[in-house]
Amino acid sequence: MARKEASVKSDKKQKGVKPLWIIISFIVLIAIVLIPVSGIPVMAKMSLAILAFAVIMWVTEAVSYPVSSTMIVALIILLLGFSPVQDLAEKLGNPKANGAALHGADLFGTGNALKLAFSGFSTSAVALVAALFLAAAMQITNLHKRLALLVLSIVGNKTNRIVAGAIIVSIILAFFVPSATARAGAVVPILLGMIAAFKASKESKLAGLLIITAVQAVSIWNIGIKTAAAQNIVAVNFINQSFGHDISWGQWFLYAAPWSILMSIALYFIMLKVMPPEQKEVKGGKELIQKELNKLGPVSPREWRLIVISVLLLLFWSTEKILHPIDSSSITLVAMAIMLTPKIGVMSWKEAEKHIPWGTIIVFGIGISLGNVLLNTGGAQWLSDKTFGLMGLQHLPLIATIALITLFNILIHLGFASATSLSSALIPVFISLTATLHLGDQSIGFVLIQQFVISFGFLLPVSAPQNMLAYGSGTFTVKDFLKAGIPLTVVGYVLILIFSFTYWKWLGLI
Numbered sequence: 304m305a306r307k308e309a310s311v312k313s314d315k316k317q318k319g320v321k322p323l324w325i326i327i328s329f330i331v332l333i334a335i336v337l338i339p340v341s342g343i344p345v346m347a348k349m350s351l352a353i354l355a356f357a358v359i360m361w362v363t364e365a366v367s368y369p370v371s372s373t374m375i376v377a378l379i380i381l382l383l384g385f386s387p388v389q390d391l392a393e394k395l396g397n398p399k400a401n402g403a404a405l406h407g408a409d410l411f412g413t414g415n416a417l418k419l420a421f422s423g424f425s426t427s428a429v430a431l432v433a434a435l436f437l438a439a440a441m442q443i444t445n446l447h448k449r450l451a452l453l454v455l456s457i458v459g460n461k462t463n464r465i466v467a468g469a470i471i472v473s474i475i476l477a478f479f480v481p482s483a484t485a486r487a488g489a490v491v492p493i494l495l496g497m498i499a500a501f502k503a504s505k506e507s508k509l510a511g512l513l514i515i516t517a518v519q520a521v522s523i524w525n526i527g528i529k530t531a532a533a534q535n536i537v538a539v540n541f542i543n544q545s546f547g548h549d550i551s552w553g554q555w556f557l558y559a560a561p562w563s564i565l566m567s568i569a570l571y572f573i574m575l576k577v578m579p580p581e582q583k584e585v586k587g588g589k590e591l592i593q594k595e596l597n598k599l600g601p602v603s604p605r606e607w608r609l610i611v612i613s614v615l616l617l618l619f620w621s622t623e624k625i626l627h628p629i630d631s632s633s634i635t636l637v638a639m640a641i642m643l644t645p646k647i648g649v650m651s652w653k654e655a656e657k658h659i660p661w662g663t664i665i666v667f668g669i670g671i672s673l674g675n676v677l678l679n680t681g682g683a684q685w686l687s688d689k690t691f692g693l694m695g696l697q698h699l700p701l702i703a704t705i706a707l708i709t710l711f712n713i714l715i716h717l718g719f720a721s722a723t724s725l726s727s728a729l730i731p732v733f734i735s736l737t738a739t740l741h742l743g744d745q746s747i748g749f750v751l752i753q754q755f756v757i758s759f760g761f762l763l764p765v766s767a768p769q770n771m772l773a774y775g776s777g778t779f780t781v782k783d784f785l786k787a788g789i790p791l792t793v794v795g796y797v798l799i800l801i802f803s804f805t806y807w808k809w810l811g812l813i
Contacts, residue, residue, distance in 0.1 A: 324365035332356040336382070343685050346411065349382040350682035357673060358728060362718040369662035372669035379420040379676055384413035419679070423671030427632040428540035429664075434481035434530055436639045437613065439658035440649045441480055444606045447489040449599055450475060455493070456592040462509065462580045466516050469494060470567050473520035477531045479613045482660075483521050487769035490517045495776055497591060503581075511779035512578040515787050518773040519570055525722070525758040527563030529555035530620060530631065533667050534726040538754035541674055541730045546747050552620040552631050558812055559755060562798055569794045577786045605649045612638055612649070663723075670727030677731040687735035697740055701813060704740065705752060705803050708733070709796060712756040720765050726757050748812035752799065759795055762788040 335352035343351075353375060360371040388411045423429070441447040451472045458468035469490065476486045494513045495505075503509045525532035529539065529552050543549045602610075619627065619634045642648045643655065677683035696704045712729070719725040733753045737746035760767030764774035764784055774784070807813050 321363060321365040324359065324363040328356045328359040328363075328365060331359060332378070344681055346383055346386045346388070346680040347682040347685050349386050350676045350680040351686060353378045353382060354673065354677060354682065354686075354728060357724075361721060361724040361728075364720060367662065368666045368721060368724065372666050375669055375673060376420045379672070380413050380416045382416075383411055383419065383676065383680070384416035386411055419676055420672050421668070422675045423668040423673075426540050426544075426671060427630065428536045428543075428671060429668055434635050434639075435659055435663070436642055436655055437616070437635075438480045438482040438485040439655045440609050440612075440642050441489070442485065442658050443650050443654050444603065444609050445599060446606050446609055447476055447480055447485075448493065449596070449602070449606070450479075451490055451493050452592055452596050452599070455497070456589060456596065460589055461584050462512075462582060463575060465497075465585065466512060466574060467571060469513055469517040470520045470571060473517055474524055474527075474567065477521070477524035477528050478617055481530045481532070483525050483532055483767065483769045484660075484772060486521050487518050487772045490521075491773055491776060493595070495778070496595065497585075498778070503585075505776070505778045507581060508578050509580040509582070509585075511783050512574055512580050514773050514776055514778045515578070515784060516570065516574045518769050519574075519761060519787065519791060520567060521769050522758065522760045522767060523563050523566045523570060525760075526566075526755045527556070527560045528552075529559075530635075532722065532758060533663065534722040534757055535754065537667065537671055537674070537723060537726040538730050538750070538757070540671055541678070541734060542747055542750055544675070545678065545734045548747055549630065550747075550751065551623040551625075553623060553625060556621065558751065558807065558810065561806065562755070562802055565798055566791075566795060570791060573790050573794070574787055577790065578783065608647065609642070609649045612641055666721070666723060670723055674727050674731040678734065683731040684735040684738065687732050687739055690732075691736050692739065696736075701742070701745060701749070702800070702803055705749065705813075706800055708736075708753060709756050709799055712753055713759055713792060713796065716757065716759055716766060717762060720768065720771070722758050722760060722767060726754065729757065730754060745813045748807060751812065752803065752807070756799065759792060761791045761795065 332352050332355060335355055336349065340348060356378060357371065357375050360366065360374070361368070365371070366374075388409050454472045454475065455465065455468045458464040458471075472490050473486060476489060480486045480489065491514060494517060495510075498505065498507070498510045498513065525535070529535050529550070535555070539550050539555075616634065616638045619629065620631055623629065623631055623634070642650060643652060645651075674683075677686075691708075694707065696707065699707070715729070716722075716725060730750060730753070733750050734746075737749055742749055760770060762785065764770045764781060770784070773779075774781075803813060
């Protein structure tokens with residue numbers, strides 16, 4: 304009982320509010336609102352004040368992400384609603400409000416601001432969050448665990464093969480489980496069970512090697528597959544809105560998967576080099592895996608149904624714009640409906656709602672809304688001009704610009720625990736930067752490459768939720784993670800530049 308109370312207190316301490324940072328966030332917000340700045344429209348200035356507030360709240364985790372998202376909605380409504388309109392109404396295709404023209408000194412109005420605050424939920428991108436139901440179905444049926452155990456049963460007892468198996472499991476699950484945290488949640492417990500059965504301590508190099516390898520592979524394949532992470536959908540939505548181009552599942556895979564394959568190979572050799580295990584072979588490993596598989600029993604009928612639905616969903620995703628015209632969002636919603644249909648589906652609504660991270664959906668939608676605010680008010684363009692304009696990027700070759708912005712992107716990620724939030728804050732700025740640099744047809748490729756970099760969560764445990772989940776296992780230290788993360792980040796950065804020089808150029812991406 305005492306232990307339980309201590310655990311609850313610990314959880315409260317971890318997830319509790321940080322009043323000092325909340326106060327600082329509001330002070331910065333008010334300062335930006337009140338300080339006179341020439342050459343920037345009022346609504347653009349308000350959007351930047353909200354962005355500064357959001358970034359501080361996200362970076363410090365002063366409150367939970369869903370709570371900070373709700374606060375952002377309130378600020379959008381109040382600050383934009385009581386701002387003079389300028390030309391925003393025309394950009395939004397809403398030249399009138401309540402029958403009165405919105406121009407000159409007219410206020411935008413809280414009703415119009417409310418629509419803008421919830422604009423993120425009216426995009427097709429939100430439908431892809433329905434893919435979280437696929438992750439829930441995997442958890443309910445334990446199919447993700449069965450897949451992981453099957454792969455590990457094939458690789459054998461040698462340590463280097465188990466490391467390869469951990470990478471392969473993460474790759475396979477990335478195709479079917481559209482949540483990095485859910486994928487890590489599937490693999491890490493299995494590896495912990497193996498470590499315990501091998502009679503290795505949690506502090507052993509073997510334990511750290513396996514857990515870090517698995518979670519870094521999860522991050523690598525967030526980049527390789529469009530539906531593997533929510534931040535990818537955020538970026539695709541902004542690209543679609545700004546450039547009128549929808550990047551299909553297959554196109555994304557063509558661009559990013561080769562990079563992720565090379566990174567996976569690099570991960571294998573880096574991990575064995577920086578964290579060499581105490582032994583080259585683990586006796587009884589195969590028997591343990593088989594024992595765990597036996598516990599699961601034979602494949603159940605609803606597992607078979609989920610396998611069929613998952614394979615068909617993957618088939619439709621990968622052939623979008625090639626064999627059929629149905630977009631990814633629509634396909635995902637159809638699959639969700641089938642999974643929830645009695646008799647032919649795999650779960651009930653009551654089962655599903657327990658496994659769906661509803662807060663993630665709120666953060667996802669509000670993140671897109673904030674990006675829309677930045678783009679529509681001109682805040683993102685002003686920030687891009689002032690921030691990157693000082694670097695003189697317009698006089699540099701595109702490759703040099705990619706090199707500099709990629710480095711900036713990697714460094715700023717050190718302060719963010721959520722790639723979805725980082726994508727919401729930065730992608731609108733990068734889109735505006737393409738206009739400043741007059742990139743033309745290369746704009747989409749430039750923004751897409753920066754989105755790949757936004758998923759670089761290799762350096763610190765706090766850089767991504769899946770890293771924190773793994774860190775909670777107690778199998779490695781921050782220093783251990785950095786030992787693997789630094790060379791992995793360097794390799795990733797170099798590969799971004801090489802691909803920009805060669806592969807992506809050949810494909811016409813840039």
